[in-house]
Amino acid sequence: MDFATVELTAEQQAFQQEVRALLDEVMTEEVHDHERTTGDGFHEGVHLALGARGWLFPEWPVEDGGAGLDQVSARVLALELARYRVPYVTSGTTAGVWPSVEQYGDPQLVAELKPEVAAGRVRFCLGYSDPESGSDIAAAHLRAVRDGAEWVLNGSKMWTTGAHNCQYTFLITRTDPEAPKHKGLTMFLVPLQSPGVEIQAIRTYGDERTNAVFYDDVHVSDRNRLGEVNGGWAVLRGPLDEEHGAGRGDGLDDVTMGIGYTRVFQRAIDAAARWAKRATRPDGTHVADDPVFLDRLGRLVVETEAAAVTPDPMGRTKASLSYIAGIAELIDLVGPEALLAHGADGAIEGGTLDHAHRFAQGTATYGGTTDVFKNMIAQHVLGLPRLRLPGDKALVR
Ligand SMILES: Cc1cc2nc3c(=O)[nH]c(=O)nc-3n(C[C@H](O)[C@H](O)[C@H](O)COP(=O)(O)OP(=O)(O)OC[C@H]3O[C@@H](n4cnc5c(N)ncnc54)[C@H](O)[C@@H]3O)c2cc1C
CATH class of the missing domain: 1.20.140.10 (Butyryl-CoA Dehydrogenase, subunit A, domain 3)
Known part of the structure; x- marks a missing residue:
């Protein structure tokens, strides 16, 4: 493990000051109060302010909505966001899901979503845990049945944190109940405004807000499918590995995912x-x-x-x-x-x-x-x- 100190260049130091200036402005007492009372792990005003500067995906090129930052500056940004206690749950789930959307999504859908995600107007939450299966994600029950160019979803998910602040859920569904459990799953990006979606709040002992989400004959276009039919396990692996701590290993990441x-x-x-x-x-x-x-x-x-x-x-x-x-x-x-x-x-x-x-x-x-x-x-x-x-x-x- 390399514990060497990273010397910041003059430009990187100036960038650090720029980050602090913005966070001094937007991380008001109202934001901390909002977090204390809602437990959302999200504040829309702060999220959009970061998106406007390209700081939600800071290493993306400017033309993609990022800030084109070098790795050290991106690390400076991440440390300042933590120091100022910027709510991070929904920005984290969105950043975790995006690579799978980009890899497995319909190219036109990806092109439409990318600038919106970078600006902070489109956000993703994780729809993995069923009421009956949390640890064993592959045992997911929520059914998706094909109906022409659409799929019809029925069932429920527990613990979909941030659903009430997101536009889409990254939803793992059961498309083949007869196949071995890992081989009968399909992933969708489901618009949370769809008719038939109901979000119910759950507050935890730790003051966090999460949700139970119910899907009652929810129609989703086949265009919103990510990856192959019954190939959902492969699509899920990327964000799951990230959540489980597979960092990029450039020496600038946090060592622990905890x-x-x-x-x-x-x-x-x-x-x-x-x-x-x-x-x-x-x-x-x-x-x-x-x-x-x-x-x-x-x-x-x-x-x-x-x-x-x-x-x-x-x-x-x-x-x-x-x-x-x-x-x-x-x-x-x-x-x-x-x-x-x-x-x-x-x-x-x-x-x-x-x-x-x-x-x-x-x-x-x-x-x-x-x-x-x-x-x-x-x-x-x-x-x-x-x-x-x-x-x-x-x-x-
Ligand atoms: C605040 C909060 C936020 C969450 N946010 C999300 C989210 O955004 N999206 C999402 O999809 N999920 C989310 N989850 C769900 C979370 O991932 C699950 O709660 C977790 O994986 C455990 O699943 P479970 O609750 O069904 O418990 P179970 O899987 O039923 O486990 C019950 C007990 O059995 C133990 N156990 C289970 N299997 C094994 C095993 N193989 N070996 C040893 N012990 C075992 C567990 O450790 C636990 O003690 C959230 C949960 C909480 C509490």
Whole structure:
């Protein structure tokens, strides 16, 4: 791993200032409040402001709606967006899906969508998880049946995060119920405004907003099919691999795909450190002068650093599990004040620790559970045999 510092050129430094100037302007308290109250992981005004500068796809050429940035400048941009806490869920799902749209979509549809996606007016969410199958995506049930030049969709998807802020869902459907499960799937880009689509909000314990989406005789054109009929598994692999941490490996990427979780935990640790400088014990000493407190806080900092440099499936697992265990330790260190929520009297820095504690819990689930990732590590990294669970056909035989 190369830990060398990257020296910014004068031009890259000027670019960094330009990014900060825009973010100072658009990342207002209203945006943070909006995120706190909606849990959307998205703010349209900010998204469109980034799109107007080509910063949603910053390395795309300017003529395609990008900003033609070099890799270092693109990294500078990404770090500033994280530092300013720009909501990132919907921009992330859109960027993750686009390469599959471009590779597998109808060329005319791709040409129509590309400038809209770059400008931020068209966005994509992920329609993988059925109510009956989350970890086992290939077992998707939602049916698509051909009807001339169209397909008719019936069924439902759970956890389609951002559906209410997106124009299309990247929807995996069952087109051949008789075929082996991976071979009977077809992918579509389904307009969410279509008649028969109903989006119902779900709020999580971690304040996030996600959705259940119901499809009742929804007609979608065959032009919106991505890839071959019954070839949906191949189309799904690209965004899934990206979600599972297959970065581009240029040394400028975040090492772990769990960096978003680690950053929330780091902010909570920083808030606890500032609190410790203010807070006093009954004997009048500052908490920050207590060596036991410092030792335990220091261990948590080391955990976040270790999580930030752990790659691949191990990184996703480490980022989540060390965060869940670590935030509980942090709450214990600080005491009951840590659990005061935003708006409560005495809440630490707007309830930063309370929110970080609740947000931590879901990180073991979305994007694939840590249990499933542990299986991946066992099988694909350690070369151990495939997991067999009671009820598996192999065991029954
Ligand atoms: C806030 C939130 C946002 C989400 N956003 C999206 C989204 O945008 N799009 C989308 O499609 N999905 C999304 N998901 C769904 C998420 O990917 C699934 O919840 C996850 O994959 C687990 O699936 P499940 O909930 O059906 O649980 P199940 O798969 O039913 O798992 C139940 C339990 O069994 C364990 N388990 C299952 N299979 C195995 C196995 N093979 N080995 C060991 N243990 C196993 C799991 O770890 C878990 O503890 C989101 C979920 C949440 C909570």
